[in-house]
Structure formats: C-alpha cells, structure tokens
C-alpha cells in the first residue's frame with residue numbers, strides 16, 4: 041500500500057544541509073497500524089508529510105497504492121490527499137472562521153459531493169466522534185480534546201483508506217489523549233490503515249508495529265503486523281526483520 | 287468547491303472586517319459613483335436638448351443665408367416659388383428674423399427676443415394660441431404692428447390682466463397684442479415662454495435690415511428630409527454659386543449632432559472616472575495580497591484536504607469580485623442619489639441610464655476578477671507543506 045524506497049529529504053540552508061530523512065526504505069501494508077517513533081527533530085513529520093503527499097522527497101521513490109507519487113502533478117496529488125488520505129495534526133488545523141460542521145464538510149466539498157449529502161455524511165462523522173451537538177460552534181469555542189475530535193471527524197468524512205496522525209495527542213491531557221488513541225485503534229480494526237507519529241513510547245505501543253527513527257534513519261522496525269493477504273498476525277508472531285538493535 | 291460555497295465564504299470574510307472591506311471598496315465606490323453621476327447628467331442634458339429640438343419639429347429644416355457679394359439674401363418670392371415647385375417634398379416655409387428688443391407696457395419694461403415670422407410658423411412649430419390669434423397673412427402683407435406674446439411676458443407685463451387688445455411698445459413703437467401663446471416652460475425667464483412673435487415684414491423694419499437671413503422650412507415627409515435638404519441646397523447654389531454662402535440644417539441632423547457631442551463628452555469624462563476604478567482595483571489587489579498572506583495556513587489546510595489549484599483560485603477571485611461588486615452596488619446607489627442632488631443644485635435634468643448601471647456593475651465585477659487574479663494565483667500556487675507550517 042505504502043512503499044518508500046531510499047527516500048531522502050534534504051534541506052539546504054546556505055552552506056550547510058540538513059538531512060531531515062536520509063535513505064528511508066519502508067513498506068506499510070493495507071490495514072496495518074504502524075507507529076513511527078523518534079525524538080524531536082528525528083524526521084518523523086518530514087516522513088509523514090512525504091507519505092501524506094504534502095511534500096516531495098529530494099531523492100528516492102514513493103509508491104502509494106502502486107502509483108509513483110514522484111511523477112504526479114499538483115492537482116493529482118491534491119486528489120490523492122482528498123480521496124486516499126486523512127490527516128490528524130497535533131495543532132488540529134481547523135479553519136477558525138468556519139463552524140464545526142463546515143470544517144468537517146471540507147473534504148467532501150473538494151470531492152464535489154452535493155450539499156445535502158455532504159451535510160449528512162459530515163453529521164455521521166461528527167456522531168462517530170460524539171461531538172455532533174457542537175456542530176454550529178466555531179473551533180475557538182471548543183476545548184483541545186473537542187477540537188481534535190472534530191479534526192478526526194474531518195479526516196473520516198472523506199472515508200479515506202489511510203489515516204495519518206502526527207502527534208495527535210501531543211497537545212492533549214492523558215485522558216483525552218487516550219480517547220483519541222482508542223478511536224484510532226477502533227478505526228484500524230474497522231479496516232483503515234493508520235500511521236501514528238509520536239515521540240512517546242506509551243503512545244506508540246498502541247500500534248501493532250513500531251518503527252523507530254533517529255536522525256532521519258530507521259533504526260528499528262518491529263515488522264509487518266499484517267500478512268500480504270491482509271490477515272492480521274498476533275503480536276508475537278509478527279515478522280521480526282529488525283536488523284537494527286537499539 | 288462550488289460557487290455558492292465560495293460566495294458564502296467571501297461574504298463571511300467581508301462581514302468579519304467591515305471597516306477594512308469598506309476601505310477596500312472605497313476606490314470602486316468613488317469610481318462607479320462618478321461614472322453614474324456623469325452619465326446621468328450628460329444623459330439629462332442630451333435629452334433636454336433633444337426634446338427642445340423635437341419641439342421645433344423633427345421635419346424642420348433651417349436655412350441660413352450669409353450671402354455673397356451684393357447678393358445677400360433669398361427673397362420671400364423666391365422661397366415661395368421653391369416650395370410650390372417642390373410641393374412633393376417641401377410643405378411650408380416661414381422667414382425668421384431674430385431681434386433683441388425691449389418691450390414696455392405702461393411703466394414695466396422687459397428685455398426679450400422678438401421673432402419675425404409669417405402666418406405658417408404656428409402650424410410648422412406646433413404653436414398653440416389659446417387666447418387671441420397668431421400672426422396672419424394680412425398682418426405680413428400690411429406690415430401690421432401686431433404681436434403674439436409668451437406667457438412669461440404676459441405675466442410680467444400685464445399681471446393677471448388679459449393682454450389681448452392691449453398696446454405695448456417694442457423698442458419704442460406701439461404694437462397691439464393679438465394673442466397669448468400656450469404656456470410651455472412654467473413661464474420662466476429666458477424659457478420658451480419668454481418670447482414675442484411679430485410679422486416678418488414688421489421685423490425687417492425693426493432691425494433696419496430688409497434682407498431675410500434665415501428661413502424655416504418643413505419637409506412634407508420626415509423620411510424624405512435628406513431629399514428636401516438636397517433640393518433646397520441646389521436651389522441656393524444656383525442663386526449664390528458658392529456653398530459657403532448659405533447653410534441648410536435639418537433638425538434631425540441637429541439632434542444627431544447633439545447626441546454625438548454629448549456622447550463624446552460623456553466618453554471623455556467616463557474615461558477620466560475610469561481611472562479611479564483602476565485605482566480601486568489596485569486597492570483590492572493590495573488587500574487581497576494581504577488576505578492571502580494572512581490566510582496562508584488556511585490555504586495549507588484546504589490543500590491538505592484536497593483543494594486543487596482551481597478551487598483556491600476560485601475562492602479568492604470570488605472574494606475579490608464580491609468585494610468589488612459590493613462596492614459597485616454601493617457606488618451605483620450613491621451615484622444615482624448624488625446625480626439627482628447635483629441635478630437639483632445645478633438646475634439640470636438628470637437621466638440615469640440602465641445601461642450605465644449595468645455596465646458599471648459589470649465593470650466592477652470584472653475589476654475584482656482582474657485584480658484578484660494575481661493574489662489568487664499566488665494563493666493557488668502555494669506549496670501545501672510550506673503553507674501548513676506558516677505562522
């Protein structure tokens with residue numbers, strides 16, 4: 041489903057260059073729930089932005105659902121983000137002047153869904169995260185946990201197969217953070233591919249597969265938690281292909 | 287992203303910062319309002335002039351004879367013959383002699399214009415004489431000192447009294463008032479009611495010039511005016527042998543000239559007013575650029591959710607067009623109101639044209655779109671990840 045081959049992202053700033061990620065090769069199968077863990081500045085977000093088609097690698101190849109992302113145009117990438125990917129960010133990234141319902145409707149607006157149907161789907165998504173009674177409020181009237189739930193509803197609204205969450209609990213207290221993680225697990229059980237980015241081992245353990253990165257390189261990978269045929273492996277049967285130790 | 291959505295959003299962002307929206311629109315408001323004011327006034331002026339000409343009859347042809355050498359005029363007999371010979375095209379004629387005169391009744395005196403005409407003139411110009419009668423054939427024949435006066439003079443000189451049968455003095459010699467004209471322009475000074483008609487034969491004496499410098503001729507058929515004009519011209523040429531010795535103008539030609547003249551003046555004025563529309567457009571572009579920068583993060587979010595370039599583009603262009611067309615609407619309303627006020631103050635008639643309103647509105651929408659294009663394009667081309675990280 042997701043395959044990175046020797047992907048690097050290099051930022052050049054005058055004389056010195058920063059290798060945000062440095063030759064990452066990684067495959068994530070359909071219906072997997074994988075956590076990418078690493079310290080701050082290790083390149084997790086850069087990695088997610090590339091997987092999320094928000095950014096393009098400096099080197100290497102990225103295939104999503106078998107398509108080579110490197111040779112797509114802006115608008116084709118937009119369409120992939122719209123239909124295939126759902127984002128959950130640490131800072132929620134809701135649009136302040138739109139109300140909750142309008143925020144959740146956005147991916148559907150860009151899918152060209154007609155208004156009536158759009159409202160129906162968006163309301164369903166809001167119900168799933170249990171925040172439908174706030175539909176007419178604007179984000180600033182909600183707590184952090186509530187805003188993150190709206191963001192999740194928005195990520196779900198377009199029913200994308202892949203959910204990308206970059207430090208989704210980073211700005212939340214432990215209890216609301218746990219609720220968000222429970223929800224991500226539930227989504228994975230329902231068949232979504234979930235990629236969870238965190239610096240917190242406690243959070244990463246929610247995933248069946250843990251990929252650790254440091255200085256832009258993968259240092260360990262607990263291996264696929266789903267077989268090629270899509271069947272789930274129990275935790276201890278998971279392929280141990282980590283040649284790296286940490 | 288559909289149109290309705292973008293439009294709602296544009297209205298929302300206009301409402302959320304009213305002062306800024308107003309200042310942004312100001313240039314467009316001023317531009318559109320001045321276009322509307324100018325067009326309304328010019329239109330009013332043109333309508334007024336046209337209707338004055340039309341009052342004189344659209345089938346009227348004026349002949350002015352300047353003469354050449356010793357041959358300075360065309361005699362009434364010659365004119366009569368010309369009309370008779372071409373009765374299929376030419377209907378009637380009247381000499382017309384203008385003289386500035388002082389009219390006096392008892393102790394009141396008034397300066398006005400005396401027109402020396404013949405008995406045809408009232409029919410040719412649709413002049414009604416509700417009291418008394420107009421100048422008649424016999425008056426001209428006998429050089430009678432009779433006159434027909436306008437309502438302004440009737441009021442000014444005679445007050446409430448019936449002037450018919452009274453005697454007044456024109457430049458010192460006594461005339462009998464034989465008729466009072468129908469009121470045409472509220473009996474105001476120097477209006478169509480400030481006039482006096484006398485037999486042309488009497489008028490030549492008044493001016494001390496026996497030759498007749500101008501004639502009014504009516505064409506038999508409004509559609510054949512050009513032929514009528516040509517006939518008159520060829521006759522005059524045969525008399526004078528020089529095209530510069532006379533001038534023949536038809537009323538419809540005059541109306542065309544007035545329309546053309548006011549039209550081109552209006553065009554120049556509107557062109558000048560148009561500059562402020564361009565300035566207004568630049569103002570919109572400026573604010574839209576600020577708005578795009580302020581909303582970089584929003585653009586990033588929208589892109590992360592799948593907005594394509596054209597979606598972002600459309601959103602900002604619609605926002606710019608909404609701003610400028612709102613300015614256009616305010617400008618139109620303000621312009622029409624101001625035109626009426628100006629019309630009252632300057633005592634001019636005002637005629638706002640729907641065409642001008644429609645064009646002003648379309649131009650303001652277009653300006654928003656044109657000047658919104660550059661900022662919108664800037665927004666559309668943003669890199670999603672850079673936009674998301676922006677703060």
Ligand SMILES: Nc1ncnc2c1ncn2[C@@H]1O[C@H](COP(=O)(O)OP(=O)(O)O)[C@@H](O)[C@H]1O
Pocket residue numbers: 051058059060061078079080081082083084085086087
């Ligand atoms: N736009 C950028 N320009 C320059 N350097 C960047 C940029 N984005 C990220 N980096 C650098 O790349 C490295 C990885 O960043 P990031 O992926 O955000 O790390 P993480 O999410 O793991 O904290 C950091 O050293 C960071 O400073």
Ligand SMILES: [Mg+2]
Pocket residue numbers: 084085086
């Ligand atoms: Mg990060």
